Amino acid sequence: YTLSLHDALPICFPVTITHSIIATQNKKRTMPKRLPKAAQKAPDEIIEDLLRPAPFASKVLGINLYDWQRKVLLDLEPRDSRVALRAANGSGKTSTVIASILLWHARVFQRSIAVTTAGVFRQVESQLWPSLRSHIAKLGGPWEVTSGEIRYLHPNGNTSRIIGYSATDPGRAEGWHAEDHDSAPLLMVVDEAKTVSDPLFEAISRCQPTRLLIASSPGGSSGAFYRAFTKEADMWKRHAVTAFDCPHIVTGK
Numbered sequence: 656y657t658l659s660l661h662d663a664l665p666i667c668f669p670v671t672i673t674h675s676i677i678a679t680q681n682k683k684r685t686m687p688k689r690l691p692k693a694a695q696k697a698p699d700e701i702i703e704d705l706l707r708p709a710p711f712a713s714k715v716l717g718i719n720l721y722d723w724q725r726k727v728l729l730d731l732e733p734r735d736s737r738v739a740l741r742a743a744n745g746s747g748k749t750s751t752v753i754a755s756i757l758l759w760h761a762r763v764f765q766r767s768i769a770v771t772t773a774g775v776f777r778q779v780e781s782q783l784w785p786s787l788r789s790h791i792a793k794l795g796g797p798w799e800v801t802s803g804e805i806r807y808l809h810p811n812g813n814t815s816r817i818i819g820y821s822a823t824d825p826g827r828a829e830g831w832h833a834e835d836h837d838s839a840p841l842l843m844v845v846d847e848a849k850t851v852s853d854p855l856f857e858a859i860s861r862c863q864p865t866r867l868l869i870a871s872s873p874g875g876s877s878g879a880f881y882r883a884f885t886k887e888a889d890m891w892k893r894h895a896v897t898a899f900d901c902p903h904i905v906t907g908k
Contacts, residue, residue: 712755730892739883740870742896750786765813766839774850779819828858840865849874
């Protein structure tokens, strides 16, 4: 799935930022200090960077990412990625990592579906959805936000969807499939996965998501999330994050 410079920028950026970037690329450089040629990037290279989840989060959403957050998003970039994140409470796993990957997926892939759930719907409703609303307000554009679904209407009329539901009903995880794993993929996200039952993980597996992220604060010694860090560890890209990896927790800011 490829986009030209002028097609891709409006998808990822508010109009004012789009115009600024295009103008910067088109005008003559008059700064006295020029970057070495090896350090300069062509416009298409810049767009290629910004269509990746970590640069999207930092440069489009304006999030100052921690190193571990950048690495998690990097691991979610490839098709068929399976990522497990164990992070301290208040680390930003929901408001930063999960919100960023959901919005990146909706903006970059037309006709894509992102399905997100949590041990209790309260996690989706009171933590994730407000973060998504906040980022969408900064992005602007034709978004439709309801309590259980977010839609983004692309300029050519195609729609991307983000769907949130409670993990207490494994049947809701059934029936989601990618239209095309390259151009219209399926992203599935499980938050507070330590409290999610094995039947729901089995239902998710049957959907064959293009990308899968399971995330939680530390928990007990049983269940699918626990196994992702133990006997099934070789099936996942794993990230273990403590409060010491999150300066805002350590300093209390």
